[in-house]
Amino acid sequence: MRIDHYTYRVTWSPEDQESVGLCAEFPSLSWLSRTPEAALKGIRQLVADTVVDMQSNGEEVPMPLAEKHYSGEFRVRIPPEVHRSLALQAAEQGISLNRLASAKLAG
Known part of the structure; x- marks a missing residue:
């Protein structure tokens, strides 16, 4: 599964005073960083690591929203x-x- 098919979003967190990277298919994951670019890079890597971990444990990996009918x-x-x-x-x-x-x- 390609992680670039997932739905990513970067927004500002006033509470943390940093950019936060999010992934709609993995609502429990987030990545904080000083720049939006780094937040996006961080959440993408976190999702990739999570997908690998889920696959190695035989867990069902969420289908990207973009690929659902x-x-x-x-x-x-x-x-x-x-x-x-x-x-x-x-x-x-x-x-x-x-x-x-x-x-x-x-x-």
Whole structure:
């Protein structure tokens, strides 16, 4: 598995006063450094080491989010009064509830 397919992010940590490198597929891992570049390099190496360790222990390694297939469908449970309100909005707009919900989620 190639570690460059994982989803990396570098952000500033006000608490630590350093850049922090993160990987979405490994939410428990992080790497602090003085520069964003070093934080990215650090988290990538930490992920690589973690993947090797997981493989050597026979653990399942997370699939990169970029390689997953998404159907475009998911279920959301909402209170009945919210469902009613959304159904009314959709009817008033002359669109399906699905189209309304999709538009609201898209922002």
